[in-house]
Amino acid sequence: MNHLRLLQHRDADGTRSVILAEGDVAHRLDGTTSVRELALRAIAAGRSLADEARSCGKGAPVDIAAEFAAGRLLSPIDHEDPAHVLLTGTGLTHLGSAEGRDKMHKAAAAGEQLTDSMRMFLEGLEGGKPSPGTEGQQPEWFYKGDGSQLVAPGAPLQMPFFAKDGGEEPELAGVYLIGEDGAIYRLGFAIANEFSDHVTERHNYLWLAHSKLRQAALGPELLLGELPERVEGISRIRRGGEVIWEKPFLSGEANMSHTVANLEHHHFKYDLFCRPGDVHVHFFGTATLSFSDGVTTREGDVFEIEAAPFALPVSNPLQRAPQRTVAVKAL
Template identity: 75%
Template sequence: MALRLLQHRSDQGVRSVIAAQGDAAHIVPGFATVRALALHAIRRGIPLVQAVEAADRGDAVDIAAEYAAGRLLAPIDHEDGAHLLMTGTGLTHLGSAEGRDRMHREAAAAEKQTDSMRMFLEGLEGGKPAPGQTGQQPEWFYKGDGSQLVGPGAPLAMPAFAQDGGEEPELAGVYIVGEDGTPYRIGLALANEFSDHVTERHNYLWLAHSKLRQAALGPELLVGPPPAHVEGASRIVRNGETIWEKPFLSGEANMSHSFANLEHHHFKYDLFRRPGDVHVHFFGTATLSFSDGVRTQEGDVFEIEAAPFTLPARNPLTRARPVPVAVRGL
């Protein structure tokens, strides 16, 4: 049964780590954060599961009740937000067979393929290399640092200048870099890689602008080998009613790239192997309400759920107030 880790903060502000397996959950004694637990496991040279088992069992916890009470945090953070980096990769998921066939037909008919189409097809061909080999590099983007990470139930805020605030249901890999510069995958989280799709659609070279937004994680961190197939649902609730809902797929069986290939092309850069840093890397999706013509509104609630996670990523949409920006010469 897969281990899930959660971060908890009591009404008195005391933080703790929760370990959950199936419907049972308990406090992990001696650790206030998942990052501290992960660093402990690295220093001892043991798997994270073994580190949890060695810590014994604290009080039992009803994680559904704690979630409803708002006492669960994002499953990873860093006391210095500048040392948590959020990044992602796109054009990584296959989508439906019909969609793939349509893309291939359009590619074959076009006199000149778009850069997006070329990258998608190159990923299909070379995104899952044999062990020990290097595969095709994916599209990559930067989302922000730890200040942009939103936890369970917290609002996802569009900037005042945003043209859109749209959900992207997916998986995110959570990593920590050891003292010797080795990156370790702590686990996977359910995620909403919130983006501005109107800005991106206007000009693909504005992709970088469209991705500089907040992002949300569900409360659970799934530890161990990544599941090959993840199937869930993404929905938008407006005034208590579901206005859009669609299943989404993830996991390597539904992707054109392997996790190992995406991880290699992120951590091959020296600046991403700084000891102690935390990385949250979004693996992409093929399911968007924007593609179905939905325009979100302030007050909409995004809900993303998928087994083996037992709790959803649920966040309302808001818009931030305008902030005057003036650059002064010195």
């Protein structure tokens, strides 16, 4: 099956374009410079994003692997004002995802007492896949930041100067646009590195909110249509060109304790997330972390995450932000 994907491109002179890829074939689209612009046109015309993309004139063919290697591909979604892009996510959503989290938090538990993480995971197993039209179990939810925290393909993932850790989280993300009438439109899905500080979280699970205020990266492709039931990929870390850790990861609803629809419901049930014109990138969670296997990352390590049906990976080096002084002035 040839999956339809959209990519955003920027030439050396700053000229932007949108690329439509189907299987191994890709070409530029005439008359559009951003996925968001194309989506707004689709909404106005009352048709799908795929149909709107196909209605555009065919531009020049593109070798997306070569453009990726040259650093000319952008994140598959953005906004002229990054404050109107919200990065959020849900955790404990995948089968097996409680194991690593429970290891971190078990020191606070005694005997047969369940940690809060395990309780939430079990509640998700029981009620995370409700019948259509009914409300399921509420998942763990967190905020990561606005669009300024979304790094481009190949760009460094920068942990703050005060961070205890910079660790990968290989997962899928849903990409959404709120229409002018407040309606919620899912544009598609992207492969992602949600990126977190697991040492900070391990210290006290109430610091989860702190650990998630970090950058994140998306692969350059926006997958249109429905998410495959099963998504299988590989997450690895390279150090000095050598692979120091590698592990398969699973996603898609067959490998999740929640449906995508349930996760979407519990995010967009809040009116503040239905502001016309806003873009949302919502991370669906993972069950695979190098941190759970005892890996300590270092500056210069490169995270690589790949999964079909995406042709291109998420690939970003780890960097630490320079030290700065936090100062507040009274007026």
